[in-house]
Amino acid sequence: MILLDRYEEFYQRALQVSIEPVRWKVLQRLGIELRVRRDDRLDAQLGGNKAYKLFFNLQAARAAGLTQVASFGGPWSNHLHALAAAGKAYGLRTIGLVRGERPAVLSATLQDAEAWGMSLCFLPRESYRHQTDDFVAGYLRSEYGEVHVIPEGGANPEGSRGARVIGRAIEQQLNGCYQQVCVPCGTGTTLAGIAAGLPATKVAVGFSVLKGVGNLGTNIASAYRGALLPDSPDAFRADNWRLVSGFHGGGYGKKLPENLLTFWREFELETGLLLDPVYTLKMFWGIAGLAQQGYWKKGSLLVAIHTGGLQGRRGFAGQINW
Numbered sequence: 001m002i003l004l005d006r007y008e009e010f011y012q013r014a015l016q017v018s019i020e021p022v023r024w025k026v027l028q029r030l031g032i033e034l035r036v037r038r039d040d041r042l043d044a045q046l047g048g049n050k051a052y053k054l055f056f057n058l059q060a061a062r063a064a065g066l067t068q069v070a071s072f073g074g075p076w077s078n079h080l081h082a083l084a085a086a087g088k089a090y091g092l093r094t095i096g097l098v099r100g101e102r103p104a105v106l107s108a109t110l111q112d113a114e115a116w117g118m119s120l121c122f123l124p125r126e127s128y129r130h131q132t133d134d135f136v137a138g139y140l141r142s143e144y145g146e147v148h149v150i151p152e153g154g155a156n157p158e159g160s161r162g163a164r165v166i167g168r169a170i171e172q173q174l175n176g177c178y179q180q181v182c183v184p185c186g187t188g189t190t191l192a193g194i195a196a197g198l199p200a201t202k203v204a205v206g207f208s209v210l211k212g213v214g215n216l217g218t219n220i221a222s223a224y225r226g227a228l229l230p231d232s233p234d235a236f237r238a239d240n241w242r243l244v245s246g247f248h249g250g251g252y253g254k255k256l257p258e259n260l261l262t263f264w265r266e267f268e269l270e271t272g273l274l275l276d277p278v279y280t281l282k283m284f285w286g287i288a289g290l291a292q293q294g295y296w297k298k299g300s301l302l303v304a305i306h307t308g309g310l311q312g313r314r315g316f317a318g319q320i321n322w
């Protein structure tokens, strides 16, 4: 497993993540080149953007002298899955606070998490919504003692600072020869970090998987400012990120519409690249949609981040038998 330990080693590992050409007619026809950065292959258990968001969060736990870490997620949460894997690798006790009632049969995600030593605690929806409340803090303290709490999805300044590594690595790996970097967006923490890691002349484009973006833009803006190095001239540069919101396919975790299922099948069969239904599928759908609207300039090179989440395909097993 990769070491979420020393920054320089972590950065070196990020430099080894391959950026591969994708043969995809939708873009080839328009003279647009696409490459995919395979962060899904970063690590067998810790793959994807969640590893980046955990890096500084785990360092913060260590700096506080705490060996117990708790966080939040749904039954198919990539974040809880990665946290459980990290806990096992580092000898940390992990606690997963899961939305909803405990089901008779756990999801494959939560079965993994439990097998890796995570204690699962199911929160009724009402207290889940108030997860930062004293209620949860008090509960954790009474059950476990001192616990380091990471917000859902690793959505905090530590999370976006960790995602900066991806932007820095791309610039170095491609020696500046690309125009845009595409990434799926849930909380936008990863988008903000990547944009902050790129030079100001490069743009990171985020594809929201949520139906209503609400204050997502505001959150990204502050995460972006937080991830820029405060003492560099960069701290005052113009925003180099964009948020695209028309390709959510019904919203987060919702049943996929028929046309998106068809797109999913055709994309995988044509490119050989597997996608997860919640995030990366919607990004590639959005990339194709924007291409048809003439958004990408002919001759440009796009880098799409495969942020992982493939473990979540197990929840769709019945629908993806192609």
Ligand SMILES: *Cc1c(COP(=O)(O)O)cnc(C)c1O
Pocket (backbone or CB within 6 Å): 048, 049, 050, 078, 079, 153, 155, 184, 185, 186, 187, 188, 189, 190, 191, 276, 279, 280, 307, 308, 309, 310
């Ligand atoms: C969590 C997740 C995202 C979204 O990351 P944010 O930082 O919340 O925007 C994207 N892709 C995958 C596979 C994820 O698991």
